[in-house]
Amino acid sequence: MEYADLLIEHHDKVVVIRLNRPKAMNALNDNMMNELGDALYKFDADPAINVIVLTGSDKVFAAGADIAAMANYTYADTYPGNYIGRNWEHILNVRKPVIGVVAGYALGGGCELAMMCDFLIASETAKFGQPEIKVGVTPGAGGTQRLPRAIGKAKAMDMLLTARMIDAAEAERTGLVSRVVPADLVMTVALEVAETVAAMPVSVAMQIKDSVNRAFETTLTEGVRYERRFFHAGFGTPAQKEGMAAFLEKRKPNFEGM
Numbered sequence: 668m669e670y671a672d673l674l675i676e677h678h679d680k681v682v683v684i685r686l687n688r689p690k691a692m693n694a695l696n697d698n699m700m701n702e703l704g705d706a707l708y709k710f711d712a713d714p715a716i717n718v719i720v721l722t723g724s725d726k727v728f729a730a731g732a733d734i735a736a737m738a739n740y741t742y743a744d745t746y747p748g749n750y751i752g753r754n755w756e757h758i759l760n761v762r763k764p765v766i767g768v769v770a771g772y773a774l775g776g777g778c779e780l781a782m783m784c785d786f787l788i789a790s791e792t793a794k795f796g797q798p799e800i801k802v803g804v805t806p807g808a809g810g811t812q813r814l815p816r817a818i819g820k821a822k823a824m825d826m827l828l829t830a831r832m833i834d835a836a837e838a839e840r841t842g843l844v845s846r847v848v849p850a851d852l853v854m855t856v857a858l859e860v861a862e863t864v865a866a867m868p869v870s871v872a873m874q875i876k877d878s879v880n881r882a883f884e885t886t887l888t889e890g891v892r893y894e895r896r897f898f899h900a901g902f903g904t905p906a907q908k909e910g911m912a913a914f915l916e917k918r919k920p921n922f923e924g925m
């Protein structure tokens with residue numbers, strides 16, 4: 668399917684979804700978020716895909732929610748209309764790994780969408796910020812919740828209250844992104860990382876994602892118990908048989924279809 672506001676690229680078991688509204692700095696509007704949900708669900712269900720990469724252009728990941736579209740919203744459009752809630756969080760239902768790749772600005776809703784990815788790879792050009800306060804609102808897609816969990820309260824409060832942007836180096840230092848890569852190499856490296864993950868057993872990748880996300884929702888004891896169920900269940904799967912046999916036979920494992 669062709670999308671108006673997304674570009675799709677296939678790389679074997681990796682699919683790249685690019686946010687694509689270049690004239691509006693990839694501002695996230697209703698159509699783009701509907702299309703993103705559609706694409707995410709489609710690829711999550713596609714047995715030929717193991718990993719999803721979400722990115723923007725080399726200039727901007729996304730400059731936030733579309734201010735032009737929402738400037739005249741009323742309360743009825745937002746709360747009863749479930750603005751954000753109705754179509755921004757489909758990404759949280761995706762069970763396969765989603766790697767975010769940020770070059771340029773990830774601001775407001777753009778930063779929030781990036782933080783809903785499983786981990787982030789940043790270009791040296793990346794800039795992250797939650798400048799909503801400057802347009803007279805609080806963040807609406809988890810900025811006050813995921814940012815402090817990602818980088819700690821002090822840094823998050825600083826960013827949220829002053830609207831200052833952090834660059835890629837500060838984002839890496841604070842743990843917001845996992846790697847920073849020179850601008851001209853970022854997609855190459857991101858695809859290498861995605862292909863590494865895609866070569867692993869997808870069922871185990873999904874269990875790890877499920878378990879790690881559980882860590883943010885429950886106690887340590889419950890979280891470890893949750894993890895242990897997956898570990899035990901692993902002994903009933905082809906991935907465990909193949910992975911351990913390949914190790915003992917000193918060969919590369921083949922996790923195709925696992």
Ligand code: CAA
Binds near residue numbers: 692751776777807808
């Ligand atoms: N919504 C709608 N349009 C946007 C936009 C946004 N969030 N961000 C940029 N644009 C548009 C601009 O209006 C401009 O359009 P025109 O060419 O038609 O005038 C075009 O994109 C290019 O933008 P600039 O001319 O401003 O480009 P710049 O390089 O000078 O600045 C920028 C880039 C720093 C990203 C700046 O555009 C900016 O500050 N954007 C707004 C960032 C922001 O406030 N984001 C938070 C939005 S609220 C939100 O996201 C709520 C939430 O939590 C869900």
